[in-house]
Amino acid sequence: MKQILIISGKGGTGKTVLTSSLAALAKAAVLADCDVDAADLHLLLHPVVKGTQEFWSGQKAVIDDGQCINCGRCLSLCRFEAIKALKNQDGSLKKIEIDPIACEECRVCYYTCPVGAIQMEDRLSGLLFISETKYGPMVHAKLGIAEENSGKLVALVKQKAQEIAQAEGKRWLIIDGPPGIGCPVIASLSGVDLVLVVTEPTLSGIYDMERVIDLAAHFGVLTKVFINKCDINWDNTRTIEEICQKRGIEVIGYLPFSEEVVQSLILGMPVVEYSKGMIAEEIITLWKKIEAIFQKEGKS
C-alpha cells in the first residue's frame, strides 16, 4: 500500500479539490481527511457514515464551588490566565472561575489547591467517522471548537485508514493534509510515501510552500510540487519552478485558474469528473505520473 499526502502550507490553494480528483482516479484507494480543524473533503466525496468513534483527549481543570475557599492560590499560580476572579461590587472576591478555553491542562492548580477543590476531568474533544464513498472507504473527523490535540486526532485518522487499507488490500491511501506546518502536519507526514505540495503563484503561496517543503525534507519524504492557478502570475510560477529546481524537487503538474473548478465545488463533485476538457486531462496526467513513480520503484 502506498500513501500519498496532499498538503499546501497555505489554505485555499486547491488541496482538497485535487485530493478528491485523485480519489476518483485511483480506484482501490482508502481516503483520509486529516484536516480535522476544518474538514472539507466530505463535501466532494459524500461519505455515508458507517461508524463513529469518540475522541477523548486531555483533561481540563474544573473547580468545585462548594469546596473552594476563595484563597486565590490557583489565581496567582496559573500562568495561562485561565483562572479568573469574579469580584463583588465592593471589590471583594466573589468566586473563582476556570476558563476551559485558556486552560493548558498543566495541572498546577490541581496539585496546589490546599482544599482539593480542583479536579482534572476527561473531555470529549472530537469525533472520528469511518465511512463509505463511491470511491472507497473514507476516514474523517471533527475536532470540537477550541480543542487542541489535533495532531493526536490526525494520527488516529491515519491509523484507522491504514488499518482499513491493509484489511481490504487497497493499493492506495490518499490523505488530505492539514494546513500550516505545525504538529498536525507533522503527524500526517509520518510513514508517507509521497508528499504532493499544492501551491499557487502568489507571494504568500510561495512563502508557505517553502516552509512546508522544508518540513517534508526534514522527514526525508519524496516530495513533488503541483502549481495550481499557474496563470494568475506567470512570473511567480517561474519563481516556484526555480525554487524547486534548486532544491531538486520536480514540479509534477500545473492547472490554470478555471471556473470549472468553482462549478464542480458547487455541484459537490471532484473536478476531474465534472470537467470535459483540459482540467480533467491535466489531473489524469498527474495521476499517471504518480502511478509511474511507484511502478518504476516496483520494478527496480
Add this chain to the structure above:
Amino acid sequence: MMISIASGKGGTGKTTVAVNLALSIPERGVQFLDCDVEEPNASIFLKPRIEETVSVSIPVPRIDQEKCDFCGECAKICAYHALAVLPKKVLVFPHLCHGCGGCSLLCPQGAITEQDREIGRVEIGHSNGIEFIQGKLNVGEAMPTPLIRVIKEKARRRGRWTNPASVTVIDAPPGTSCSVIEAIKGSDFCILVTEPTPFGLNDLILAVEVLKKLQVSFGVVINRSSMGDYRVDSYCQENHIPILLRIPFDREIATLYSQGIPIVQEKKEYIEDFRQMMDYIQELLPT
C-alpha cells in the same frame, strides 16, 4: 475600537480584507496586528519598516544536580512529559515544556529554577502611518498563544486601544483553535471572510460557532462573490448575520494579490467600499 478578521479556514481572503480595511481609514489612526503567527503574511502587503523586535520566551526548568535527589516528583507531575528522571540524572526536554512552572513550584528539594527559552519574536514598526505589530513563531514551535498574547499586550500599551476613535485591526489565524480565540478575544466586532461555495459555507459555520462561544458580534464579507452559489447568502439570511461587503471575483484583484499589492492601492474605487463597511460596522455596534 478593536476589529478582528477571521475565517474558518485559510485562503479565503482574510489578510486581503484586513489590509485593505486598514489602508482605507487612515484618518482613524490605525493599529494593525498580524496575529497569524504561524504564517504572518500581512507584511507582504503593508511592507512595514520594523523599528523594534522583541523576543518572546517561555520559562523552562533548569535542574540543580547538586540539590536534586532524583525523587522523580517533577517527571510525575509534568503534564507534557518534558522531564525524565533517571537513577542518577534528570533530563529536560525544553521543546515539550509549556512553561507552567509546576516542577519548580513543587520540587521538594527546591532544585529547580527557571530559564527563558525563545519561542518566537514580535516585531513592531510603521507602514503608511499605520502602527504595525506582528508575531513570528519560530519553525518547529507548537505554542502560538503566548506570542499572540504579547502582540496584544504591546498594542494595548501603545494606548490607541483606549481611544474610541482609533481602530485596531487584527488579522487572526485561520481555524477554530485556541490561538484563534486568543486573537479574537476582546474584539468589539469580528469580520468573517468566506467565499460562496460549499467549502466557504462549511467553514463559515465553524467560525460562527467560535464567535457565538466568545459572544463577539460579527458580520460576513463574501469574497469572490461573483463565482459561486447562494447558499452562503441564504445561511446568513436565515441566521440574521449581516453581510458587510461583497468583493467580486476579478482577475486583476487576483493578480494584485499574487504580487503582494493591496487592492486599494491600485483600484481606488474600493476605498469607498471599505469605508462604507466600516460605517456599517459602527452602526451595528451598540453605542
Add this chain to the structure above:
Amino acid sequence: MKIGITAKGDNLDSEVDPRFGRCKYFIIVDPDTLEFEAIENFSIEASGGAGVQSGQLVATKEVEVILTGNIGPNAFQILQSAGIKTITGASGKVREAIEKYKKGGFKPVEGSNVNSKFGVLEEKNRR
C-alpha cells in the same frame, strides 16, 4: 544480562513494534534462557512526550540493550544517559530478533534514526 524489545503483543511470537515511544509492549528478556516479562506501555495514550515516558520506563528495568524499529531523539537521549545501548531496524517476530541479536546481526546506533514525532499513530481511545 537482559535485553528489551518493543513488541506489538505480550509474548515472544509477537511482531516487533517499529515504534519505540508508542509501542504496545516492552518485552524484557534474557536472551540465553528466553525467560521474559511483558510490560504494557501506557505512553501510547500520551498526547506528547511518549518517547520520554517510555525511555524512563525502560531505564528502570536494568536492561543493557534495546531492540526496536525506530527511535526518536528524546528517547535516545534518555537511553544513552542511562547507559543502555540502542539497536534500531529490528523487525519480524520478537523471537527472530533475539536470535539475530545473539548472532551479532545488529550494531548499536550512534544517534536517533527518526525525528521526534515519528509514529504518532497508534492511539487507544478511552471509554
